[in-house]
Amino acid sequence: MQFSSLGLSPALLRALERQQLLAPTKVQLQAIPAVLTGHDAMVRAQTGSGKTLAYGLPLLHKLALEAANNPRQVRALVLVPTRELAVQVGETLRALANQLPQAIRISVVFGGVSINPQMLAMRGGTDVVVATPGRLLDLVQHNALSLSATQILVLDEADRLLDLGFEAELNRLLALLPQERQSLFFSATFAPAVSALAQSMLQEPVQIDIGATDQEKPxxxxxxxxxxxxxxxxxxxxxxxxxxxxxxxxxxxxxxxxxxxxxxxxxxxxxxxxxxxxxxxxxxxxxxxxxxxxxxxxxxxxxxxxxxxxxxxxxxxxxxxxxxxxxxxxxxxxxxxxxxxxxxxxxxxxxxxxxxxxxxxxxxxxxxxxxxxxxxxxxAPVDPIDPTQGPSAAPANLDPLNNGGVKGKRPSKKDKLRAMAARQEQ
Structure with missing residues (x-):
């Protein structure tokens, strides 16, 4: 099947052809039509499967259709957990947007660098923002941009953004977005607790789970x-x-x-x-x-x-x-x-x-x-368990939360965290 069968605009199809992208991947085949219809979506697909284009193509399609009728304001927001991913997503979207007849401005913002050039780049408005949560909040507080007109929210690496490390920042950002919006959550993995949280944040989402066949697995x-x-x-x-x-x-x-x-x-x-x-x-x-x-x-x-x-x-x-x-x-x-x-x-x-x-x-x-x-x-490990004695023979000093699993050795913080994580997953 070709991209031409998915309902994308002729301009986007030509842009894809120039990049020699002719056939969609499995996640693109399923996600693009769902996103084009305006549904919320929760998408799980393996790393390297083409998730960026799976949301990026329908996002650009929608924005291009409305470009002439809208003032330049943030209509699409892509949140990512790291600076490097922000740059990578921005490059992918710009490579396509730059070949469209409609001007779509894409801004990439992240921390670790001076905020002033990013604020200057926002003058005159922007259509798409690809951002890490902390720097985006800084820009909002400096009145460099507003999220009140955002129509599409994308969480790329959604499971990472939904965990405790980003919880406070994400909640603050969600409060700044319109209630009526399309939300798209993409990730390679969704732990059960994260999956339940994601479901609670979406409105009747289309759920797409791309399990690779043996031939398709990396x-x-x-x-x-x-x-x-x-x-x-x-x-x-x-x-x-x-x-x-x-x-x-x-x-x-x-x-x-x-x-x-x-x-x-x-x-x-x-x-x-x-x-x-x-x-x-x-x-x-x-x-x-x-x-x-x-x-x-x-x-x-x-x-x-x-x-x-x-x-x-x-x-x-x-x-x-x-x-x-x-x-x-x-x-x-x-x-x-x-x-x-x-x-x-x-x-x-x-x-x-x-x-x-x-x-x-x-x-x-x-x-x-x-x-x-x-x-x-x-x-050989110290004090190995005698297999003939059964589990009850295991001494207390083999508990990784007590002393790291070796007699006479106190556990490090890392040992404790790993042991706790292992127990929580059991």
Whole structure:
């Protein structure tokens, strides 16, 4: 089936043809007609499936039809959780809008940079705003824009925007929007609690759930390596060298860990850079630009890099630290195996985190054999449970909320958070 069968304007079809986009993906095939009818929608589709165009095309179609009859004001709002995703969405929408006969102005705003240029860019009005929540609220407070005429609200990576980290900002923004509007929630995952919250915010939504067939699933090989936590950096360096990985995105739990691991790799003459929220926007942009252009071999990132980043032909993702939730695992490994390319996702697992990895496997219906790399064999865990004695033989000091699972060792804050997350998902 072609885009021409979905009811899009001839101008948009020509713009798609110029970009050699001829056939819609499965999520575009189902979402575009639903959005064009004006219904609210809740859409779940895997990473790399084309969700941006699934809402972007009908959004531009609607705005182009009304462009001549409306003063320039914010008629569509796209909220995203990260600066990098804001830039990416803005580039996609502008590439199409710039080829339309009707002038549609698209503004991209995010924090980490001076607000003044963004305020100046808003003079004269804008039709579409792609924004992170915090900076958008700043602009509203500075009277740089109004959301009173917004007709379409899109939450891209909706599950992230609906969690506790964005709850207060999102509620403030929703109060500024008209009650009568079209709301579109798109994400690769919706945890049960988030799904229930999303449903309560939508009016009789069309629900689209694109489950990939075996043929359509990303070609991502998954590997789990059992290794003692203190030796993970050595193992990472060994794998980069022996496997001749040209580019690798490594996920860690904290900003501090990103800095430390990157520094250790650089000392081993492996060009690596950290990527986290405390870096300046200029530094973050430079790291991504160098990584995409293969001028940079390794990026050590927090979970802010797991959402929305589209890095073509990224061969390897490594979970140096396991994600705190099974949901985030999906977003992390989805950075590889995109656009039909093959990818590899490697997870480092210690004796203390093996149970958490098994929980991730269970949530995703996976069976990933636990491997050991020669020369990096883990030491036996302290006080192992005797399997002949049954569960009751497990001593209290193996409770990760008590002392991290090892006798005499107090748990870190990270250990406690992971254990609590695991229990909440059970």
């Amino acid at each position: 070609d991502i090989a998954q590997q789990a390596i059992l290794v003692d936590a203190p030796r993970r950096t050595q193992l990472l360096r060994h794998l980069i060298t022996t496997q001749k990985w040209k580019r690798v995105l490594v996920f860690v739990a904290t900003k501090h860990a990103a800095e430390i691991v990157a520094d250790k790799l650089r000392k081993a003459r492996i060009y690596a850079e950290p990527f986290h929220g405390e870096l300046s926007q200029g530094k973050r942009s430079q790291v991504l630009s160098d990584f995409k252009a293969s001028r940079l071999k390794v990026v050590i990132a927090t979970d802010m890099a797991s959402r929305g980043l589209d890095i073509t032909q990224l061969p390897v993702v490594v979970n140096y630290d396991l994600p705190r939730s099974a949901t985030e695992y999906t977003h992390r490994i989805g950075r590889t195996g995109r656009a039909g390319e093959a990818g590899l996702a490697v997870s480092f697992v210690s004796h203390d985190t093996e149970a958490h990895f098994r929980l991730i496997e269970k949530r995703h219906g996976l069976e990933v054999p636990m491997e050991v790399v020669e020369g990096f064999e883990p030491e």
